[in-house]
Amino acid sequence: MLDSALNFARNNRQSHLSGLCDWLRIPSISTQPEHASDVRAAAEFAAHYLRDMGMSKVEIRETKGHPVIYAEWLNLQPGTFNLPTLLIYGHFDVQPTDPDEEWTRPPFEPVIEGDNLYARGASDDKGQAFAVLAALESYFNAGGKLPVNVKVLLEGEEEVTSPNLFPYIREHVDELKADAILIADQDMLDPQHPVIMWGVRGNLYTEIEVRGPAHDLHSGTFGGAVDNPFNVLVHLLARLQDEKTRKVLIPNFYDKVEELYEEERALISQAPINDQVGLYLTGASALGGEEGYPLAERVSVRPTLEIHGIAGGFTGEGSKTVIPAKATAKVSMRLVPNQDPEEVFESLKSFLESICPETVKLDVRIIGRAHAVKIDYKSPEVQAAANAYEQGFGYKPIYLRGGGSLPIVDEMIKALSVPDRDIPVVMIGFGLPDDRTHAPNEKFYIPNFYHGIETVIHYLEIFKNI
Template identity: 40%
Template sequence: MTATHKALEQVDSNINDSLERLFAFLRIPSISTQAAHAQDCRAAADWLVKELHALGFEASSRETPGHPIVVGHRAGPQDAPHVLFYGHYDVQPVDPLNLWQTPPFEPCLMEGPDGAQEIRARGAADDKGQVMTFLEACRALIDANGALPVGVTMVIEGEEESGGTNLLPFLKANAGELKADVALICDTGMLDAKTPAITTMLRGMVGEEVIVTAADRDLHSGMFGNAARNPIQVLCDILSDLRDGATGRVTLSGFYDGVPELPDDVRRLWRDIGPSDEAGLGSVGLRWPAGEVGYTALEQTWCRPSCEINGISGGYEEPGFKTVLPAKASAKVSFRLVGTQEPETIRAAFREHVRLRLPKDCSVEFIAHGGSPASVVPSDMPQLEKALEALSEEWNTQAAVIGCGGSIPVVGEVKEALGLDTLLIGFGLDDDRIHSPNEKYSLTSFHKGTRSWVRVLTALAR
């Protein structure tokens, strides 16, 4: 029996123990964005250090200006490649609590609508369940064979859900210690429940908050309506100009500079493996794609840039009715970036767009909410083909190469600080309800995800 199959048998025979460890991790309410849970974040970091020590890793919890970052090292065979695995132990807040069918920090197994078993808890999919697939794969390889096939360094942070501002400085400060041949991130998903995938395209993001002020106080709309500027109307007019109504294209000056067109062969592949517009949007009660004319819904989320209004407020927003002319109105706007679009260039173009349309008697304030460029995995990356073969073997189907509409800034940060390309291999599903009540992680994702990492780490050693 090969070393790989010994480890796979170890995964299968110890799945219940693996679940117990995952459940212990999930019980820690490590909500990084809420100060009341700072000690819980520290407890999650300490729990990971203890687990890594048990696996023979040299591990420690490193202090940062925010929550600790866990670092662990275990050497592989001489001349074997070395991988850097990234994950995060912090989770999203649980509000609204009344929508949870089970307590968010009391993990349990439940039967899903399709009869399959689901792990239900906050953090089950994002990202504790995904992190534990990798840890349990390492455990199986070590228990079965006494060693890992490659050297492994783990960096598991506690602020991904609250901005992650301390990660990049930490990576840069410890670049020598964190040297590796490739980075691995398990914070993504599969194409579908039966098809594993490696994400090779991630969109970047720019977040902006804009506040328009007119009068020096709220006004009576009967006394001042028509005569005084209404900041809500001003802001609505400005925001409506962000897209061309006929084509759906974003109108910012130079917005599409650096945006590549999708190659025809990739477009054909995506249309073969991906859902139709109706099927993809049907899961959320919609049918017709918005945005740019001439692109499918999948193409628009995987490889096209976007502009979205994420929130708008002003005036009276409580129950009942009040005829007020507000002094201020605000909106939160995000841009998803592709290709070589530069975040600060897009931010500057947005601010110029607003200023050019601002009428007399109004002032504007901007608040930046982060920015990161898009990330693309090189198609000729040697580890990519090895990982695809390993995933295909485990799932008994051809692994897919996909894009992702979201943004994972750590991919760019790892490249900037450490010079590493990243393989994004995750086992989440579209219906895992991450960031929402009743978050879940498929038991199959957890089990076969662990088996997949056994195969991937072994393949990377070759």
């Protein structure tokens, strides 16, 4: 059945690409209320595809926000009760398109140029999710069944931190039980270096607000009489990080940060991630980051602090001499295993309160949080993915810890693990670092799409025998 599934995938590449393009035309932007119907349309598209291919149960289920899709195919034939069960996770929502003026192609009208497919969601995550679904379709068309039991969970709120998926998982633990979880929502280093992620960083996203006068004031009349909230805010932000070493200065921030084992450090150092690559990918004139650690570690296994935006006052054209009533900053911290987002938040809040002058009011709020995760890369389920990559792409994978955050990973491990054994989470992906995910002109490298389908076909066959 393996060979027949591979043949089907290779003979139907254009059909799979066309199906992906149809999905990409749906502007399923989860963070914008005006696109709620589009998020639902994207769910309906995926559900229709799953039903047509042969999944025995496919349901669109409601949450307090956007819907989720649950599908399953369980082989109940005599002699097949010991087949392992794989839970597949993906998402069908996408990021907003702004700044729209920087798109050189319509974000929701897929365009193929050379080997690249341009559209919002092409790489994150519709393209990668569709590759997994196309692998399932290939098996159904090859033999009318799958080699293992499969459950599929697709959501429409990943880009807004999955607020309603977490309670859904907790309420459906028995239904979602599986022997392993497969997630395809990652980048490769390049087409010759597939990646297995054996961990992701956590995240603490905060909003810091400084309030001064009751309303905006004329700086000529009141300058020197009150503290400007912007002046105070930038001083507070500057105290959060050492200007030379780039160490985070929040008290106790590093207390629970674990250092790498030598074997782990050697594993990460195998990746061709160096300063030259960093300069090429970022376009920066020079690299920054925490002193004392190579780039490959700074972007994956070390905690960071970033300011994402500052709002308030006057930013229009021309001049307006105003002392704003308030100033707000968005600040996040990428966290590593053992750093608890709640504990870090309390340290941040206490530190800012201790250095904030009494002339203003300070409010520090949590916008979002996620725990870091580290996975046993030696587990048979993960090693099966390494084998599948070799078959699908022709290259051995690199093992990395991801710099981004996937809150769903920690949630699934907590909810679906059994006593004394965490459920294995296999994190693979077919994107590339220059796919411009979350940015204008997002793309997906089409050969990776085809090789990704074949990789998942191989993974299901290998997983069957674990």
